[in-house]
Amino acid sequence: MEAAPTVQRNTHQSVEKGRSRHKISRDVETDIAYLYEVLPQLSQIFRIIDKIGEGTFSSVYLAEAQMTDGSRRMFALKHLIPTSHPVRIAAELQCLTVAGGTENVMGVTYCFRKEHHVVIVMPYMEHQTFVDIVGSLSFEDVKHYIFHLLKALRHIHKFGIIHRDIKPTNFLFNQQRREYSLVDFGLAQGTHDTQIELLKELLGLDKAPRSVFGEKNLNGANSHKPGTDKVEGLLLKPKREEIIPRKIVSSKHRSVPVRTPLNQRQKTPAESQKPKPPVVSSMLTCNCYMTDRVCNICLSRKQQVAPRAGTPGFRAPEVLTKCPNQGTAIDMWSAGVILLSLLSGRYPFFKASDDLIALTQIMTIRGSKETIEAAKTFGKSIVCSRELPRLDLRILCETLRGLRSWDDSSLPAEFQASHNPAEVKQDAGSPARKHMSSGSLKSSAELQEMGWVKVPDYVYDLLDKLLDLNPATRITASMALQHPLFKDMTD
Known part of the structure; x- marks a missing residue:
């Protein structure tokens, strides 16, 4: 007192x-x-x-x-x-x-x-800024971080609170004192x-x-x-x-104008050589499917009303596809994206300009077939122009952190193009490229000292359960805290 x-x-x-x-x-x-x-x-x-x-x-x-x-x-x-x-x-x-x-x-x-x-x-x-420390955390630091994030989520979910904006900047972290706070x-x-x-x-x-x-x-x-x-x-x-506020000016609802696409411009030779990303559509048939234009059918579609609050890169598949029934599982997906950043040393891991590109990026990691099947479980239809294989999460994270050679990696070409540290060295002037390579710049001795050489399989099992594409089967915070990863930690 x-x-x-x-x-x-x-x-x-x-x-x-x-x-x-x-x-x-x-x-x-x-x-x-x-x-x-x-x-x-x-x-x-x-x-x-x-x-x-x-x-x-x-x-x-x-x-x-x-x-x-x-x-x-x-x-x-x-x-x-x-x-x-x-x-x-x-x-x-x-x-x-x-x-x-x-x-x-x-x-x-x-x-x-x-x-x-x-x-x-x-x-x-x-607290420390996440982007400054994500590549320098030991495996033990990462385990403590995700454990305490899950404790915070379990607590608020007990009250029926969906945070909707789980991301590192909203989970303050003091590395020296191991203090944490969800804000x-x-x-x-x-x-x-x-x-x-x-x-x-x-x-x-x-x-x-x-x-x-x-x-x-x-x-x-x-x-x-x-x-x-x-x-x-x-x-x-x-x-x-x-x-206590009694009368506050409320915001007025405004209609958002639809922006029509500009005419297609001639691509440069460099752009023509780049691999085309898969096209994702949230409807089965229309006049613009697999083209770079937006047809009148799409423009005239009635907008679906569904919560989509949150930060790009951390939105769950059910948020990106405007599923009306959203629950605490969306916070768990965001926690999974944070763990993916912590294990790979890459932040932000996903960065998209719109929801369809964000969905494509998820497919790049979790597989297009798996994403399409999961969407059906919550009443959504997704079409992808080509099949994207599901990646092994351990191989993905170890390659990005520098524990595996890129030559030996089974990562798809478009993923390597955005994460390959060799490309980073050629573009050292870019701040984004610099921070994306932070994990791979560690020497083998440093990685071993930080505990990254012998990471147990069950941490990737937890990551897989957090990044479950189906919100109905995605692991809850209470279940996650009982995971073998935390068997030596006091709840």
């Missing part, structure tokens, strides 16, 4: 002095000044130091606050975009308050609101039996009209008690109306 907080107001001089010790860009300074302007109560508690993250729906800032015992603590301030729907904001808060703070899931400390601006305050966890529930949805009441509203299951903010505690089962409106360990006790 922390001591009662005392109020300390940041003066302009102290803020400027703090910033001088931490150099930031002019744009970030402007953003911080704007945040102080739209939420003045923040300046009574926090010294905002830097912007440490920015996404489509929010920006995250690093801030410092002085505690009652004289110590200083770091916090992460998540500023949500003003057009975020109020139910979506409330649902994210409820996920954090109900499921957060334990089992490697980030908790919430407080929430500030003024008009349509909302800031969620969370403990700050010092960002901004895209979360609920299962049909979810315990998060506001996720039910997003599903349309709770039809009873009621006010979202102010009239019901976001903690669900814990009713509000007088005198509990203070922040744990913070320095200010704002009025209730400043904390």
Whole structure:
């Protein structure tokens, strides 16, 4: 239990002095000044130091606050975009308050609101950037990482929370202290039996009209008690109306225009020599199948309504094919993609400009026949212009990490073209090529010392079960934690 907080107001001089010790860009300074302007109560508690993250729906800032015992603590301030729907904001808060703070899931400390601006305050966890360390992790590090990610997923899935955006940047990792934290529930949805009441509203299951903010505690089962409106360990006790948003500007639905393709241009000789990628279609027959044009039949098709939130490269096959019935299995697929990156030393492993290309990339690894058969199980038809064989996951990962020769590899030509380290050396100026070759640059002695020479078969068995193309048979987080890979680890 922390001591009662005392109020300390940041003066302009102290803020400027703090910033001088931490150099930031002019744009970030402007953003911080704007945040102080739209939420003045923040300046009574926090010294905002830097912007440490920015996404489509929010920006995250690093801030410092002085505690009652004289110590200083770091916090992460998540500023949500003003057009975020109020139910979506409330649902994210409820996920954090109900499921957060334990089992490697980030908790919430407080929430500030003024008009349509909302800031969620969370403990700050010092962590490493995944892309900088993915190729340097030992096998033991990888085992611990995926174990703790699975613990976080098991915990949130118990509450009926589908995170929908599982990726390394949303699972913070401190390598030295082996600390982990799952963050960002901004895209979360609920299962049909979810315990998060506001996720039910997003599903349309709770039809009873009621006010979202102010009239019901976001903690669900814990009713509000007088005198509990203070922040744990913070320095200010704002009025209730400043904390819980009551009226927020909601986004308006806009129609998205259909972009028609440009006329086919003449290919250069270099482009003509490149192997043509397989064409994937989500319908059986149309006038543009196996061509580079989009026909009127496809353009006039009624758009299927299905959740497809998430990050390209981590979306499960059922998301890419717009399957309407999506569950916690989509998080497990994303965990499998992360494990694939960890075992191969390649990040990002999949990178596609649209869903059909993403599906093709999955077929390149898991096989086109297998993908087509799996799609049938959840009511989708996929056609591929040529057959792609299913790859051996061990051979794939060991080749990419540099444990096998590319000459001896059975990987298809198009896959080698995007991952072959020999090609990387010829294009050393490309940052993307540099990080993709990080695993293969290790010497045999280094790989042996890091435990990569004798990786047990059952880690690839777990990878295979996580990357099961059929969501109905894909391994759950609870089942995965019982896998032989973790037999020597304490749950």
